[in-house]
Amino acid sequence: DTAVSQTPKYLVTQMGNDKSIKCEQNLGHDTMYWYKQDSKKFLKIMFSYNNKELIINETVPNRFSPKSPDKAHLNLHINSLELGDSAVYFCASSQDESDAGWGTQYFGPGTRLLVL
Amino acid sequence: GQQVMQIPQYQHVQEGEDFTTYCNSSTTLSNIQWYKQRPGGHPVFLIQLVKSGEVKKQKRLTFQFGEAKKNSSLHITATQTTDVGTYFCARGGGATNKLIFGTGTLLAVQP
Numbered sequence: 132d133t134a135v136s137q138t139p140k141y142l143v144t145q146m147g148n149d150k151s152i153k154c155e156q157n158l159g160h161d162t163m164y165w166y167k168q169d170s171k172k173f174l175k176i177m178f179s180y181n182n183k184e185l186i187i188n189e190t191v192p193n194r195f196s197p198k199s200p201d202k203a204h205l206n207l208h209i210n211s212l213e214l215g216d217s218a219v220y221f222c223a224s225s226q227d228e229s230d231a232g233w234g235t236q237y238f239g240p241g242t243r244l245l246v247l
Numbered sequence: 248g249q250q251v252m253q254i255p256q257y258q259h260v261q262e263g264e265d266f267t268t269y270c271n272s273s274t275t276l277s278n279i280q281w282y283k284q285r286p287g288g289h290p291v292f293l294i295q296l297v298k299s300g301e302v303k304k305q306k307r308l309t310f311q312f313g314e315a316k317k318n319s320s321l322h323i324t325a326t327q328t329t330d331v332g333t334y335f336c337a338r339g340g341g342a343t344n345k346l347i348f349g350t351g352t353l354l355a356v357q358p
Contacts, residue, residue: 172284172333172351172353173348173350173351174290174335174348174351175348176345176346176347179345187345221289221290234278234280234339234346235280235292235295236282236290236292236346237292238289238290238291239289240288240289241288241289
């Protein structure tokens with residue numbers, strides 16, 4: 132019973148290609164996120180959706196386009212991949228109020244993207 | 248700014264030694280959360296602190312929120328090899344549920 136799942140787990144591709152990463156959560160949460168973790172382990176938020184509406188859009192190149200078909204899914208499409216896009220991309224979800232606390236985030240297993 | 252700094256960046260201890268990581272902010276925090284990420288894994292929520300001076304314990308882990316709500320610490324007593332990983336603090340970012348993560352502390356435990 133995976134709470135937050137992502138596919139694929141690994142993605143190796145050539146520069147210039149377009150790729151998508153999918154995320155699904157079965158926690159019933161209203162908010163979902165995409166994070167990028169670079170080689171130095173720094174976690175940076177990219178996007179956040181609440182009930183299918185975009186609420187956070189950090190300074191991310193417009194080659195990155197999130198899509199939320201429903202509140203349980205948040206996909207990330209990346210156009211014209213560049214070497215610097217190589218990183219681990221984590222999906223996460225949260226609910227405003229939970230037993231664990233306000234805004235507690237539940238992360239997916241991550242997608243390791245390598246651009247050659 | 249909103250940056251949350253953590254020190255140290257890296258700590259190597261012998262099994263059984265204690266470990267502490269510190270999280271510092273230049274602005275007052277409404278709350279602070281702590282996460283653990285095992286090597287090759289994903290961040291997992293540990294705890295949230297909300298009140299000034301709050302102290303919470305989870306077995307060998309002690310979490311503290313500073314009186315001025317500008318810093319926090321995580322202390323592990325008698326480390327074990329299962330404690331290996333990167334520990335992140337994260338500050339709340341307002342009504343959007345946005346979390347701003349600290350720079351992380353990588354803990355290595357030698358058996």
